[in-house]
Amino acid sequence: MLQQISKEGKPLDMIIVSYDEKPGIQAIGNKYPDLMPVLGNFATLSRDHEYVRHGTVSLLAGIDL
Secondary structure, three states: EEEEEEOOOOEEEEEEEEEEEEEEEEEEEOOOOOEEEEEOOOOOEEEOOOOEEEEEEEEEEEEEE
16 A cells, blocks of 8 residues: 655655464474375375474565555
């Protein structure tokens, strides 16, 4: 969003930037490969409940409003 602000009679352009931080997101991966659908038995992809932890990550996102 661009706004015109008058400062001492001179126009000044301002850009607003918003950002967010999400620290400590778990980085996990599958322990076993996914099981493909089986015709007549399982209509969707199957995934095992076990996973491997690869630590944590911090996600930073910025948007130019």
